[in-house]
Amino acid sequence: MSPVQRTTTLMKGNEALAEAALRSDMDAYFGYPITPQSEILEYLIIHGPKRGSVVLQAESEVAAINMVYGAAGAGARVMISSSSPGISLMQEGLSYIASAQIPCLVVNVQRGGPGLGTIQPAQGDYFQATKGGGHGDYRLIVLAPSSVQEMADFVPEGFRLAEKYRNPVMILSDGALGQMMESVQLPEQGSLPKSIPAWATRGKPENRERNIITSLFIDPERMEQVNIELQKKYAAVQSEARAELDRTKDAEIVLVAFGLAARICQKVVDIARERGKSVGLFRPITLYPFPTDILSRTADHAEHFLVVEMNAGQMVEDVRLAVNGRRSVDFTGRMGGIIPTPEEILQKIESLTVSTTDQALQGMP
Amino acid sequence: MTPKERINGYQLVYHRPDTLTDNPTHYCPGCSHGVVHRVMMEVVKEMGIQDRTVGVAPVGCAVFAYNYMNVDMQEAAHGRATAVATGIKRVLPDRYVFTYQGDGDLAAIGTSETIHTVNRGENILIVFINNGVYGMTGGQMAPTTLLGMKTTTSPMGRDVVTMGHPLDITPLIAQLPGALFVTRHSVHTPAAVRKLKKALRLAFEYQPLNKGTCFVEVVSNCPSGWKMTPREANAWMEKNMFTAYPPGDVKLPPPGLN
Numbered sequence: 096m097s098p099v100q101r102t103t104t105l106m107k108g109n110e111a112l113a114e115a116a117l118r119s120d121m122d123a124y125f126g127y128p129i130t131p132q133s134e135i136l137e138y139l140i141i142h143g144p145k146r147g148s149v150v151l152q153a154e155s156e157v158a159a160i161n162m163v164y165g166a167a168g169a170g171a172r173v174m175i176s177s178s179s180p181g182i183s184l185m186q187e188g189l190s191y192i193a194s195a196q197i198p199c200l201v202v203n204v205q206r207g208g209p210g211l212g213t214i215q216p217a218q219g220d221y222f223q224a225t226k227g228g229g230h231g232d233y234r235l236i237v238l239a240p241s242s243v244q245e246m247a248d249f250v251p252e253g254f255r256l257a258e259k260y261r262n263p264v265m266i267l268s269d270g271a272l273g274q275m276m277e278s279v280q281l282p283e284q285g286s287l288p289k290s291i292p293a294w295a296t297r298g299k300p301e302n303r304e305r306n307i308i309t310s311l312f313i314d315p316e317r318m319e320q321v322n323i324e325l326q327k328k329y330a331a332v333q334s335e336a337r338a339e340l341d342r343t344k345d346a347e348i349v350l351v352a353f354g355l356a357a358r359i360c361q362k363v364v365d366i367a368r369e370r371g372k373s374v375g376l377f378r379p380i381t382l383y384p385f386p387t388d389i390l391s392r393t394a395d396h397a398e399h400f401l402v403v404e405m406n407a408g409q410m411v412e413d414v415r416l417a418v419n420g421r422r423s424v425d426f427t428g429r430m431g432g433i434i435p436t437p438e439e440i441l442q443k444i445e446s447l448t449v450s451t452t453d454q455a456l457q458g459m460p
Numbered sequence: 461m462t463p464k465e466r467i468n469g470y471q472l473v474y475h476r477p478d479t480l481t482d483n484p485t486h487y488c489p490g491c492s493h494g495v496v497h498r499v500m501m502e503v504v505k506e507m508g509i510q511d512r513t514v515g516v517a518p519v520g521c522a523v524f525a526y527n528y529m530n531v532d533m534q535e536a537a538h539g540r541a542t543a544v545a546t547g548i549k550r551v552l553p554d555r556y557v558f559t560y561q562g563d564g565d566l567a568a569i570g571t572s573e574t575i576h577t578v579n580r581g582e583n584i585l586i587v588f589i590n591n592g593v594y595g596m597t598g599g600q601m602a603p604t605t606l607l608g609m610k611t612t613t614s615p616m617g618r619d620v621v622t623m624g625h626p627l628d629i630t631p632l633i634a635q636l637p638g639a640l641f642v643t644r645h646s647v648h649t650p651a652a653v654r655k656l657k658k659a660l661r662l663a664f665e666y667q668p669l670n671k672g673t674c675f676v677e678v679v680s681n682c683p684s685g686w687k688m689t690p691r692e693a694n695a696w697m698e699k700n701m702f703t704a705y706p707p708g709d710v711k712l713p714p715p716g717l718n
Binding site for chain 2: 122123125149151154157158159162163164165166168169170171187188195297298299300301307308310
């Protein structure tokens with residue numbers, strides 16, 4: 096068989112993601128308008144129903160996530176999207192979905208916060224996405240795209256991981272990646288296999304026990320068992336940790352950044368290298384599981400780490416845990432919807448090299 | 461001696477349908493839930509739709525409804541049952557989908573979902589159990605608590621100035637164009653039970669017609685929450701609850717629908 100030729104098209108991140116969902120045979124999408132992700136709902140309402148996908152604008156994000164619970168609990172492949180304040184409203188539902196072990200794909204096209212915030216891109220929802228978000232001990236699998244191509248690629252990958260682990264998966268994007276246009280190769284229609292899970296509530300035939308989708312386990316012994324099952328699953332999920340390493344092998348300073356911040360840091364590495372500085376970039380692709388081991392190995396040779404985020408410093412905590420005191424870890428970031436420029440990151444690198452030289456001088460007799 | 465052994469040698473004329481499980485219910489003596497569960501599952505059995513029925517349980521006393529109803533079920537978050545049912549019905553449009561919700565769930569925390577689900581005319585059945593009190597949490601004030609009625613959070617009686625009016629949501633639901641059949645019943649007498657069963661049968665039968673939402677309210681008692689014996693509770697319900705929430709059809713489908 097000849098390899099299938101994939102055509103390249105120019106698309107917005109949000110629309111590429113929506114088209115990728117239809118090509119991944121998504122059965123249903125539930126959404127609610129919020130900037131900067133409304134194009135997903137708008138694209139799907141035009142193209143979804145005629146291609147066999149249920150597309151419904153709910154009365155709220157709260158209703159939408161519970162529609163996801165129902166539809167995915169009935170065995171459908173389901174996606175939902177929103178932006179930061181809307182994702183906050185879904186946290187209760189996500190806790191129930193994680194507890195009931197229902198697979199689904201959640202997209203957060205982040206904007207600046209806290210509160211109603213701003214509609215400009217930010218990464219302030221890292222803690223919420225990776226540490227649980229709602230009540231109880233649970234985790235989402237979190238994928239962080241840094242290009243329009245990955246906005247598309249992570250949709251079938253997200254569905255695959257969700258169905259493999261019976262766990263909600265989040266694509267943690269941001270307003271810039273959602274709004275910007277880039278060339279993209281979309282996944283082939285039907286490339287993601289689909290089957291109806293045995294646990295789905297679709298009507299009880301005579302020859303099987305009734306299926307129940309629930310997160311209620313009133314007996315504490317049973318509730319603890321459910322928690323143990325979940326923790327075993329999260330332990331297994333650690334094998335999915337992924338990161339992209341760019342010129343880290345010989346780097347003295349390694350930048351650590353995800354999503355849009357990583358995109359900016361690629362440019363920073365280019366410029367720094369032109370200026371004769373050995374700088375590299377470590378980009379976590381999965382934020383949960385965090386690529387701790389890969390980062391720890393990078394710390395075997397890199398001297399300094401500089402974490403760059405579009406928030407007040409959230410992922411930096413996971414970087415510090417991975418580096419575990421063996422190397423210095425610094426942070427620089429902008430907040431509230433401001434995108435850092437390569438130049439200000441370069442200045443931070445400059446101050447790091449200066450201060451480490453100072454430290455070296457202070458250590459001399 | 462088990463109940464089964466005790467009845468050995470007798471000819472059983474009144475069976476438990478296999479659409480109900482063997483599990484003893486956790487409901488209080490005199491509570492309406494058990495009767496409503498049974499009547500609903502009798503209808504599912506008689507229509508032969510057990511393999512095409514998916515139910516949604518609420519948060520409240522009926523939170524364990526899936527322990528008793530022998531059909532595929534999902535347990536929803538508080539107030540979100542009709543959103544969950546919407547999700548199920550939209551991906552499985554040929555199934556019979558129902559929710560089973562109390563007054564706190566449906567008419568307080570879930571008011572938005574209730575109204576919008578019916579307004580979209582989702583082809584589901586909503587069963588609404590209204591006893592004017594939060595039973596599961598120990599008898600707090602509900603949106604449907606009557607004026608002057610004492611609960612643990614209205615210890616001097618519900619007062620309109622600080623606590624607002626009882627919410628009669630059923631006529632509101634009936635106003636929505638998406639509502640096909642809206643009716644109000646009770647299960648305090650054998651005749652009332654038979655009437656409810658007829659209404660539930662109709663509501664299930666309407667579902668494949670895809671003409672809109674069926675909404676069946678059951679005005680109920682709560683002997684534990686009301687601090688009354690079951691008999692007193694039924695008498696109090698007839699005298700007071702029926703005045704505020706009178707049984708009867710509120711909205712009928714257009715004539716000739718079948």
